[in-house]
Amino acid sequence: MQPPPIDQHIIIADNDSSIRGILRSVLDHPRRALYLAANGLEAVEFAQHLNANLVLLDMRMPQLDGLEACARIRQIPRYADIPIVILTAFDNDVVRRKAQRAGATAFWVKPFTTEALLRNLAPLIQLGGDVTRRQLAR
Numbered sequence: 001m002q003p004p005p006i007d008q009h010i011i012i013a014d015n016d017s018s019i020r021g022i023l024r025s026v027l028d029h030p031r032r033a034l035y036l037a038a039n040g041l042e043a044v045e046f047a048q049h050l051n052a053n054l055v056l057l058d059m060r061m062p063q064l065d066g067l068e069a070c071a072r073i074r075q076i077p078r079y080a081d082i083p084i085v086i087l088t089a090f091d092n093d094v095v096r097r098k099a100q101r102a103g104a105t106a107f108w109v110k111p112f113t114t115e116a117l118l119r120n121l122a123p124l125i126q127l128g129g130d131v132t133r134r135q136l137a138r
Contacts, residue, residue, distance in 0.1 A: 007031040008125065009050050013043035013069065014058035014087065019110070023056060026114055027121070040064030047073045052082060054124055057104075059088035059095070067102040074103035083124040087112075 012023045012034060020036050027034055035050065037043040041064040043057060055073060057066035064072075066086050073079050083105040088095065091109040099107045108120060 004031050006033045008054070009033045009035065009052040010125075011035045011037065011043050011046045011050070011052045011055045013037035013040060013056065013061065013066065015039055015061045016058070019058065019087075022114070023117075026117055027125075038062075040066055040069030043069045044072045047076055047079060051078055054121075055079075055082065055084040057084065057086055059086050059090065059099070067098055067104075070099070070102040070104050085121075085124070 008029075008031065010027055010032060012020055012027070013036075014020050014023070015038055017038075020038075024034055024036060035046045035052070037046060039061045040057065043055065044064065046052070047055065055070075057069050059066040061069075066088070070084050070086065073082075073084060084103060085106045085108060086099045086102075086104045087108050087110055089110045096107050105124070106120070108117075112120075
């Protein structure tokens with residue numbers, strides 16, 4: 001029996017391996033391919049070679065932070081409307097505005113519960129590439 005076809009490609013970038021592991025376990029599904037990056041530069045490289053349906057970026061990472069990675073990914077034409085989520089422990093209006101200017105679809109504050117993560121990701125995962133950029137939420 002063949003495995004089911006991959007319907008979704010998700011890029012997860014966080015310099016904390018435990019956060020990458022949590023996100024991997026929450027998002028693991030037979031019809032999803034997950035690409036784990038330890039920094040923003042790796043996330044941009046994945047985006048250049050993939051047609052991802054969702055990108056999750058930690059804000060503070062080595063080599064290239066999540067905001068700059070978001071801006072660079074948005075420059076790739078096929079990522080114009082793909083959901084990009086910034087994950088961060090820093091929550092203030094200045095940081096939210098920077099994320100919005102970089103092209104983030106959403107801004108979520110760490111720490112988060114698995115339930116909150118699933119609730120917030122569900123609409124983005126269902127929409128896949130058919131989402132238009134929204135105002136930052138949450």
